[in-house]
Amino acid sequence: MATFRVADASEYLAITGWGIDDVKLAKKAWVFVGQQCKKFSISPVNYEFEVHAMSAEKLPFILPAVFTIGPKITATGAEASDKRDLEAQLLLYAKLIAPLHRSRSHVHELVKGIIEGETRVLAADLTMEEIFKGTKTFKEKVFNRVQLELNQFGLVIYNANAKQLVDVPGHEYFSYLGQKTQQDAANQAKVDVAEARMKGEVGAKEREGLTRQNAAKVDAETKVLSVRQQGQGLKEEAKVKAEVQVFENAREADIAAAKAELAMKKAGFDKQAKVAEVEAAKVVAIREAELQMEVERKNAMRQTEKLKAEQLSKATVQYETQVVSTFKESNALFYSRQKAAEAALFEQMRSAEARKAQADAQLFEQKMAEDAKLYAKQKEAESLALLSRAKTEYAASMLQALGGNYYALRDYLMIDGGMYTEMASINAGAVNGMQPKISIWSNGGGADGAAANAGKEATGGSALQQVAGVYKMLPPLLSTVHEQTGMLPPAWMGALPKDGAAN
Numbered sequence: 001m002a003t004f005r006v007a008d009a010s011e012y013l014a015i016t017g018w019g020i021d022d023v024k025l026a027k028k029a030w031v032f033v034g035q036q037c038k039k040f041s042i043s044p045v046n047y048e049f050e051v052h053a054m055s056a057e058k059l060p061f062i063l064p065a066v067f068t069i070g071p072k073i074t075a076t077g078a079e080a081s082d083k084r085d086l087e088a089q090l091l092l093y094a095k096l097i098a099p100l101h102r103s104r105s106h107v108h109e110l111v112k113g114i115i116e117g118e119t120r121v122l123a124a125d126l127t128m129e130e131i132f133k134g135t136k137t138f139k140e141k142v143f144n145r146v147q148l149e150l151n152q153f154g155l156v157i158y159n160a161n162a163k164q165l166v167d168v169p170g171h172e173y174f175s176y177l178g179q180k181t182q183q184d185a186a187n188q189a190k191v192d193v194a195e196a197r198m199k200g201e202v203g204a205k206e207r208e209g210l211t212r213q214n215a216a217k218v219d220a221e222t223k224v225l226s227v228r229q230q231g232q233g234l235k236e237e238a239k240v241k242a243e244v245q246v247f248e249n250a251r252e253a254d255i256a257a258a259k260a261e262l263a264m265k266k267a268g269f270d271k272q273a274k275v276a277e278v279e280a281a282k283v284v285a286i287r288e289a290e291l292q293m294e295v296e297r298k299n300a301m302r303q304t305e306k307l308k309a310e311q312l313s314k315a316t317v318q319y320e321t322q323v324v325s326t327f328k329e330s331n332a333l334f335y336s337r338q339k340a341a342e343a344a345l346f347e348q349m350r351s352a353e354a355r356k357a358q359a360d361a362q363l364f365e366q367k368m369a370e371d372a373k374l375y376a377k378q379k380e381a382e383s384l385a386l387l388s389r390a391k392t393e394y395a396a397s398m399l400q401a402l403g404g405n406y407y408a409l410r411d412y413l414m415i416d417g418g419m420y421t422e423m424a425s426i427n428a429g430a431v432n433g434m435q436p437k438i439s440i441w442s443n444g445g446g447a448d449g450a451a452a453n454a455g456k457e458a459t460g461g462s463a464l465q466q467v468a469g470v471y472k473m474l475p476p477l478l479s480t481v482h483e484q485t486g487m488l489p490p491a492w493m494g495a496l497p498k499d500g501a502a503n
Helices: 080-096 104-123 128-133 135-153 173-201 204-325 331-379 381-401 406-416 419-431 447-459 463-485
Strands: 002-006 011-017 024-026 028-032 035-041 045-054 060-071 155-162
Touching (some): 024 028, 028 035, 060 135, 204 331, 204 419, 331 463, 406 419
Antiparallel strands (some): 002 028, 011 035, 060 155
């Protein structure tokens, strides 16, 4: 189920898998099922390069260098912020460089590419004389720029050594420079020897004549040499200008190509962004239509339940009213009332069925209308996106204007949408066509009742009179039960009068 892994002193464990969001680095850890653990070394590695570069005068040269490069590790006693930065650098190394350690040539080529690129960029801005005289400064700039590029891979330069600049085969600049120095020294020595011999051989008498001759000769040679050097300088200057112009033309062509490629990529990115916006707007519109249909379906169900409850309550009230009030009706009207009740019940059933069919038709019509709206919204995705954004901003502005009161906003939207008017229409349609049946029974509240009350007061009240009152309630109660259910009272209790008989 789990194994305990421990890394060496110069190693780290990189753990991924179940329960770990990214990559976990540790020196020791438990590795559970669903996780992978890889060891990677943090020991620095030496890389030897011969960097080929070119100066501002288009003179190529080779810079031999040895770099000791390794990952950044957490230093003991460092501050919390520094530790977090070093841990982030080590995590970068574990992700980007550590998996390539088995293919060391790949890492070698990566580091070499960074060093060559930075060296060439820096050397292109300096002349060969500036590079040769400021070798130390040049090396420090190269190392600093390389370190900036290595930071994105979590690497640091522990040590860097650069040798003296070397000529590229076929371009022996430094060799020629050394030969020139040697030749100048040899020529100077010959001139000194010639002057010493001349001073020893020429006498005092010939000194003045020789001095004039030598002066004339030196003047002539100086003029010839000056003219020759000027011509050579103009020739070299023209050559350098031509090469610079060629290089500038090449750079302008590269810049134009890069700008064209950048414009093409920008156009592609803009196209993808617009397509993503249209797709998102379509998804939002479809979801909004689905939610609207669900809300309307819930409202219809709520209205149906409300109508059912109202109908049930009204039927209950009607039943109780009929039980209490239909006591005094004559038995002769029993049959006609029964038929009228059946007719009313049949009419109510027909009315309910008609309302149900009407509601189904309205629901189907509403569904078809919503489908048509959905199709129109899908065809006009951009317009719907603007409309939905405007509705959202309108609702947000209304909610802000109402002080964040959601219920006030809901009531306003229901009034604005005509919801209350529709509910009133549904309620009016529900009670339309109802024909309640009301029967009034009297249990002696007239002259007989008054006489009975007078006799009760004279006798001080009797329990038998109360029982008599109960018996007076039985005929209308039994009659109502028979009208509603068709059930007859038992024979020992009594019999209801036949149809058409007097009460």
